[in-house]
Amino acid sequence: MSVDPRKRREEILSRLGTVPALPAAAMRAVRLMQDPDVSVPSLVTTIEYDASLTAGVLQHANSPFFGGTRRVATVKEAVVRLGINNLRKVVLAAAFEPMARQQILGYDMPAGSLWEHSLAVAVGVDKLCKAAGLPQPPHAFTAAILIDVGKIVLGTFIKVDPEPLMAVAYEQSLSFDAAERAVLGIDHAEVGAALLESWNLPPEVVDVVRWHHQPESCPGDRTAVDLVHMADALAVVIGIGGGLDGLNYRPSPDAAARFNLPRAERERVALELLEELERLRGRLSTAA
């Protein structure tokens, strides 16, 4: 028996509190790094307070994804070598990777695929910025990494049944996020945004995650959401970890037009993204 989507939506939102937050030390470090005058010793102490965060930070700091060429052995070295901007990325990746690596049954995503998709979107954003000759907007990396966190909530914690979603998507020729809205009264983008809001992440990140499938609806400056949306579409096109999200995927033609990136240029970036991910594949994992 189908449940009223409005009731389903309320039930889903009421259960967000049951989703475990990122490790407290990581959240503290992420917040500290929002202060441009953050003191290095307090940052080092915060990271070192948590053994698994320390291990994750060192592994990511040494990974080719973050340009690690010379090994760093201590958190202090990582802070000095990477600088605050890159360290912010490393801390986020170290904190989120264990959660993002899990298999997501309801979304047909084997273990590792959501994480791989997050990295593909992050790399794609970087490549699109270079192709468009634009600086990368602040928060774009964070939003790219957390883009589909709502799927973890819906697939793993709420355990939604994907069958009615797929049936509606096929019968009504809807994109998967539109099918989620039709059946559940909410899509994974809004669920993810609500979760990130409850984690006190900056509103700029929350907005990009919330509107990553509907960039036209994003209030204010759309640069970051357009970029994340286009990078998401590129990752889906090259088959990197979108799961059921790839079903009837509808990239926004307006987002590409706003960036003045013609189709041929986007295809070149997609190829470059594929090559880069192939090059990094197997070397991205910190779990290995």
Ligand SMILES: [Fe+2]
């Ligand atoms: Fe998505």
